[in-house]
Amino acid sequence: MLKIGLTGNIGSGKTTVSKIFALLGVPVFYADESAKNVMTADVVLIQAITNTFGKESYFDDGSLNRKHIAAQVFSDPEALQRLNAIVHPAVFRDFDNWVTLQQVSYVIKEAAILFESGSYLHCDKSIIVTAPLDLRLQRTIARDGITLDEAKARDSRQKPENEKTKLADFFIVNDDTQMVIPQVLALHNRLLALASA
Numbered sequence: 584m585l586k587i588g589l590t591g592n593i594g595s596g597k598t599t600v601s602k603i604f605a606l607l608g609v610p611v612f613y614a615d616e617s618a619k620n621v622m623t624a625d626v627v628l629i630q631a632i633t634n635t636f637g638k639e640s641y642f643d644d645g646s647l648n649r650k651h652i653a654a655q656v657f658s659d660p661e662a663l664q665r666l667n668a669i670v671h672p673a674v675f676r677d678f679d680n681w682v683t684l685q686q687v688s689y690v691i692k693e694a695a696i697l698f699e700s701g702s703y704l705h706c707d708k709s710i711i712v713t714a715p716l717d718l719r720l721q722r723t724i725a726r727d728g729i730t731l732d733e734a735k736a737r738d739s740r741q742k743p744e745n746e747k748t749k750l751a752d753f754f755i756v757n758d759d760t761q762m763v764i765p766q767v768l769a770l771h772n773r774l775l776a777l778a779s780a
């Protein structure tokens with residue numbers, strides 16, 4: 584079974600693209616969701632996050648105070664490193680467990696920071712979804728209700744798109760000039776052929 588990493592900078596449309604792969608029957612692992620799950624379910628992580636970012640990191644009902652953590656980590660690269668070091672090993676484990684349950688020719692691992700985290704090294708191939716910065720920022724602001732500065736701060740914590748395109752094997756252009764669904768269909772056929780080769 585091939586493991587295909589799928590990434591793109593903030594607002595590029597990688598989740599949108601992942602959902603099209605999922606509609607085609609391809610199992611998709613969402614690293615962002617996995618991160619949120621382990622951060623609220625794994626007692627070792629909860630303790631580490633509380634120790635590092637304070638008790639305000641969780642609400643009384645145990646849910647994650649995303650705003651509190653985001654405010655700390657997206658304004659301070661060292662704080663983000665600390666959070667990554669706590670969360671990423673658990674996400675890697677979650678993915679490894681999930682993969683063993685799949686019985687298909689290829690799966691997708693969607694991760695915002697596939698290249699930054701080194702996760703792409705454990706994938707057979709990688710896909711990047713690209714879009715110009717202005718459009719990505721506009722989409723993020725509209726989706727998340729955050730300010731332009733907050734969206735820029737998150738983007739600045741990610742490797743620039745032009746560096747990632749050098750590492751990726753496949754591209755999906757999501758800049759409103761090309762239709763996305765035909766690109767995903769074409770890539771799906773290539774990946775099926777690759778998996779059966």
Ligand SMILES: CC(C)(COP(=O)(O)OP(=O)(O)OC[C@H]1O[C@@H](n2cnc3c(N)ncnc32)[C@H](O)[C@@H]1O)[C@@H](O)C(=O)NCCC(=O)NCCS
Pocket residue numbers: 592593594614615618619622647648649650652653656663666667670671674694695696737740741
């Ligand atoms: C800080 C948190 C709580 C903020 O949650 P929030 O719901 O506001 O944002 P969300 O998780 O949807 O992320 C939105 C976007 O921010 C960017 N982003 C998230 N985490 C990171 C990171 N560690 N490094 C760089 N960019 C990131 C991505 O583009 C992501 O798609 C959350 O992002 C988090 O827990 N991040 C650390 C875990 C992680 O690295 N997740 C990414 C995949 S493993």
Ligand SMILES: Nc1ncnc2c1ncn2[C@@H]1O[C@H](COP(=O)(O)OP(=O)(O)OP(=O)(O)O)[C@@H](O)[C@H]1O
Pocket residue numbers: 591592593594595596597598599600695722723725726757759763
């Ligand atoms: N081609 C498109 N046309 C119109 N809207 C789009 C298109 N692609 C994505 N969007 C919208 O832009 C927003 C960002 O897309 P999406 O959530 O898929 O990006 P993402 O790369 O997963 O972002 P993040 O890294 O922030 O999680 C969403 O609201 C989505 O519906």
